Amino acid sequence: MKPMVKKMAVVMTAAALTASLAACGNASNEGQKAGSTASSKPAKPTDISITTLAFAAAPTGELEAVKKLNEKLNVNLKLSWIPSAQISEKLNALLASRDLPDVLFIEDFNSTPAFLNAIDQGAFWELTDYVKNYPNLAKYPENVYKNASLKGKLYSLPRVRPLDGHESLLIRKDWLDKLGLQPPKTMDELYNVLEAFAKKDPDGNGTADTYGAVFPGSPGPSSYLLSLFGTGTKWKEENGGLTPYWWTPQAKEALINWNKVYKTGGILPDFPVLKTAQIKDMLVQGKAGLAIANVVDAYKYNVELQKTNPKANLVAFELPKAADGKAYYEQASGFYGQFLINKKSVDEDKLKKILEVYDYTASLEGYNLAVYGIQDVDYKLKPDGFVEQTEEGKKKGYSGDTTGQWVTGTFDKYLRAKVSGIPNDVFEANKKLVDSISSIPDPTYGLMNSTPFKEKGADWNKKLNDMLVNVIIGKNSIEDWDKFVKTYKDDPSFQQHVKETSDFFKEKNKK
Numbered sequence: 001m002k003p004m005v006k007k008m009a010v011v012m013t014a015a016a017l018t019a020s021l022a023a024c025g026n027a028s029n030e031g032q033k034a035g036s037t038a039s040s041k042p043a044k045p046t047d048i049s050i051t052t053l054a055f056a057a058a059p060t061g062e063l064e065a066v067k068k069l070n071e072k073l074n075v076n077l078k079l080s081w082i083p084s085a086q087i088s089e090k091l092n093a094l095l096a097s098r099d100l101p102d103v104l105f106i107e108d109f110n111s112t113p114a115f116l117n118a119i120d121q122g123a124f125w126e127l128t129d130y131v132k133n134y135p136n137l138a139k140y141p142e143n144v145y146k147n148a149s150l151k152g153k154l155y156s157l158p159r160v161r162p163l164d165g166h167e168s169l170l171i172r173k174d175w176l177d178k179l180g181l182q183p184p185k186t187m188d189e190l191y192n193v194l195e196a197f198a199k200k201d202p203d204g205n206g207t208a209d210t211y212g213a214v215f216p217g218s219p220g221p222s223s224y225l226l227s228l229f230g231t232g233t234k235w236k237e238e239n240g241g242l243t244p245y246w247w248t249p250q251a252k253e254a255l256i257n258w259n260k261v262y263k264t265g266g267i268l269p270d271f272p273v274l275k276t277a278q279i280k281d282m283l284v285q286g287k288a289g290l291a292i293a294n295v296v297d298a299y300k301y302n303v304e305l306q307k308t309n310p311k312a313n314l315v316a317f318e319l320p321k322a323a324d325g326k327a328y329y330e331q332a333s334g335f336y337g338q339f340l341i342n343k344k345s346v347d348e349d350k351l352k353k354i355l356e357v358y359d360y361t362a363s364l365e366g367y368n369l370a371v372y373g374i375q376d377v378d379y380k381l382k383p384d385g386f387v388e389q390t391e392e393g394k395k396k397g398y399s400g401d402t403t404g405q406w407v408t409g410t411f412d413k414y415l416r417a418k419v420s421g422i423p424n425d426v427f428e429a430n431k432k433l434v435d436s437i438s439s440i441p442d443p444t445y446g447l448m449n450s451t452p453f454k455e456k457g458a459d460w461n462k463k464l465n466d467m468l469v470n471v472i473i474g475k476n477s478i479e480d481w482d483k484f485v486k487t488y489k490d491d492p493s494f495q496q497h498v499k500e501t502s503d504f505f506k507e508k509n510k511k
Contacts, residue, residue: 042074043074045070045074045075045076046074046075046076046350046353047075047076047078047102048075048076048077048078048102048103048350048353048354048357049078049080049101049102049103049345050077050078050079050080050101050102050103050104050339050406051080051081051082051094051101051103051104051105052079052080052081052082052105052339052405052406053081053082053083053084053087053105053107053337053405054081054082054083054084054401054402054405055084055401055402055405056399056401056402057397057402058081058397058402059396059397059398059402059403060397061396061397063373063396063397063398063403064373064374064377064378064396065369065370065372065373065374065378065398065403066079068369068374069357069360069361069366069369069370072360073353073356073357073360074353075353075357077357078101079406080101081402081405081406082105087105087107088107088111088112091104091105091106091112091115092112092114095114095115095118096114100342100344100345101342101345102341102342102345102346102350102354103339103340103341103342103354104339104340104341104342105337105338105339105405105406106156106337106338106339106340107336107337108337109150109448110448110449113448115340116150116448119150119155119340122343123342123343123344124155124156124340124341124342124343125155125340125341125342125343125346125351126153126154126155127154127155127156127157127341127355128149128153128154130351130352130355131145131154131157131355133355134355134356134358134359134362135359136359136360136362136363136366136410137157137355137358137359137362137408139362139411140158140160140334140362140411141163141334141411143163143331143334143441144158144160144163144333144334144335144411145158146441146445146446147333147334147335147441147442147445147446148333148334148335148338148445148446149446149508150446150508151507151508152507152508152509152510155340156338156339156340157338157339157341157355157358157408158334158335158337158338158408159335159336159337159338159339159407159408159409160334160335160362160408160409160410160411161332161333161334161335161336161409161415162332162334162411162412162413162414162415162416163331163332163334163413163439164329164331164332164413164416164434164437164439165294165295165296165413165414165415165416165417165434165437166293166294166295166332166416167224167292167293167319167329167330167437167439168292168293168294168295168298168316168317168318168319168433169183169184169290169291169292169316169317169318169319169320170283170290170291170292170293170297170298170301170314170315170316171183171193171289171290171314171315171316171317172197172202172283172289172290172312172313172314173313173314173315174311174312174313175197175202175203175210175289176193177313178202178204179196179197179200179202181193181196183315183317184320185318185320185321186320186321187228187229187257187320187321187322187323189320190320191257191260191261191266193212193289193290194212194213194261194264194266194267194290195212195261195264195265195266197210197211197212197213197266197288197289197290198210198211198212198264198265198266199264199265202289203286209287210286210287210288210289211265211266211267211268211269211287211288211289212261212264212265212266212267212288212289212290213261213266213267213268213288213289213290213291214267214268214274214278214279214282214283214287214288214290214291215267215268215271215274215291215292216271216274216275216276216278216279217271217272217273217274217469217472218272218273218274218275219462219465220461220462220464220465220466220468220469221465221468221469221472222276222292223245223330224292224330225254225258225468225472226245226246226250226251226254226255227245227328227330227440228254228319228320228322228328229250229251229253229254229257229322229323229328230248230250230322230323230324230326230328231245231246231248231250231251231254232245232248232440232443233245233330233331233440233441233442233443234330234442234444235442235443235444235501235505236248237443237505240506241502241505241506242443242444242498242501242502242505243498244488244498246464246468246485247485247488247489250322252478252481252482253323255468255471255472255478255481256478258472259471259472259473259474259478262472262473262474263474267472268282268287268288271469271472271473272469272473279291279293280297280301280304283301283305283314284301284304284305286305286309286312292319294416295316295416295417295430295433295434296316296416296417296418296419296422296430297316298314298315298316299314299316299419299422299423299426299430300419301314302314302315316429316430316433317433318433318436318437327438328440329437329438329439329440330439330440330442331439331440331441331442332439333442333445339358339408341354358407358408361407361408361409362407362408362409362410362411363410364410367407367409367410368381368387370403370406370407371398371399371400371403371404371407372387372389372393372398372403373393373396373398373403377390377392377393378390378392378393378396378398379393379398382420384420384421384422386419386420388420413434414427414430414431414434416434417430417431417433417434418430443505444501444504444505446508447501447504447505447508448504450496450497450500450501450504451496451500452493452494452496452497452500453497453501455493456493456497457497460488460494467480467481467484
């Protein structure tokens with residue numbers, strides 16, 4: 001478990017931060033005041049301190065890109081990086097010390113819950129009415145801001161990511177063609193394809209060495225194995241509240257289906273121990289003919305496949321439809337991490353300057369400058385629009401893992417449908433696939449974990465994952481599943497968990 005600030009310390013810290021807010025209106029900010037004086041001197045640059053995480057060694061010298069940003073926006077950016085492995089511990093320590101930067105990265109409120117108390121006490125700016133005034137930030141999808149909000153209000157700038165494109169059927173089209181099959185559009189057709197891949201020698205080598213799908217089962221099955229059948233995304237909205245998706249009739253239907261598929265060889269027998277990172281290996285090695293992954297992964301993995309099998313053809317297709325005739329996609333959160341803006345050190349004028357910085361770095365020009373440095377020196381822009389870093393740029397420390405971590409980014413709907421070098425016809429097909437998706441958001445985005453879940457959640461999740469795997473492989477029966485679900489429906493602690501989660505959901509969505 002990640003270290004947490006004790007409750008009493010959190011309350012005291014939040015209260016202390018709040019008490020100091022009254023003084024912030026009087027805090028001197030020469031960058032803002034200079035513009036209102038009669039002096040003809042240009043306004044002094046606004047100091048802006050930003051602390052974020054890094055997945056690699058942070059730059060050690062002054063970056064030319066930062067100088068350019070400072071000059072263009074009349075600011076003085078002071079960037080600090082925390083190694084990703086230490087982020088929660090360091091953030092809690094910063095909060096406890098009451099020595100916060102102007103802008104602070106938070107990876108997940110459930111791993112740093114102390115900040116929620118500080119937000120409740122007014123320690124950070126509420127941004128709902130501000131972001132709409134900045135054109136590049138205003139381009140972020142509404143659901144991204146909704147998912148990042150707390151109690152219906154936006155207290156952060158989300159680091160934007162696509163909402164869709166992370167779920168598609170990756171299928172060996174050459175195997176389909178050899179067996180005279182079409183891409184599956186229903187669950188019954190999917191069953192037939194997976195059975196044929198396992199039993200009809202689709203690679204033509206005369207050996208029974210192929211399977212249908214590679215699905216990860218460790219540390220638990222991917223939620224899409226249930227949501228494909230219409231269970232909802234992790235939770236299902238019902239009667240104004242929430243129900244765990246695995247309580248639904250569709251979840252039971254899904255398990256019956258996957259158990260049937262598993263028995264035919266339609267899922268790799270190593271399913272219980274396979275991890276997500278092994279999906280590529282199983283496809284590239286020709287052991288499986290189908291997976292669910294990012295749209296662009298079909299092209300990327302096919303490049304590897306064709307090194308040993310030039311006739312291989314892995315293609316991305318739409319997900320099959322459930323019994324009700326609908327295809328169910330899980331919508332991603334649309335962001336990874338959020339930036340809070342400190343109300344103690346930042347008055348409204350400075351807030352607007354900070355938002356100006358983030359709005360510019362949300363443009364493609366500003367993003368490339370902030371992340372990759374100076375064009376034609378630190379990076380080159382390829383004809384297809386992709387960035388190619390130079391060795392010089394890498395040496396200076398520019399990288400998505402470091403300099404890419406202090407900006408919120410540009411929104412690209414097709415980010416998971418493209419990669420540098422992808423043929424235009426494949427990219428156009430991928431774009432069409434992404435455009436076809438109508439996904440369902442996880443209603444618990446932006447909600448805190450319930451009190452019972454904090455105490456028992458890890459154990460509950462392990463038992464659920466174990467039971468899901470065991471029912472799929474036939475180690476437990478569907479009757480065992482029914483008893484398992486009933487146990488949790490009757491458990492007072494789990495009932496309280498469901499109630500609190502539903503209450504959080506209603507609070508977030510109340511008008």
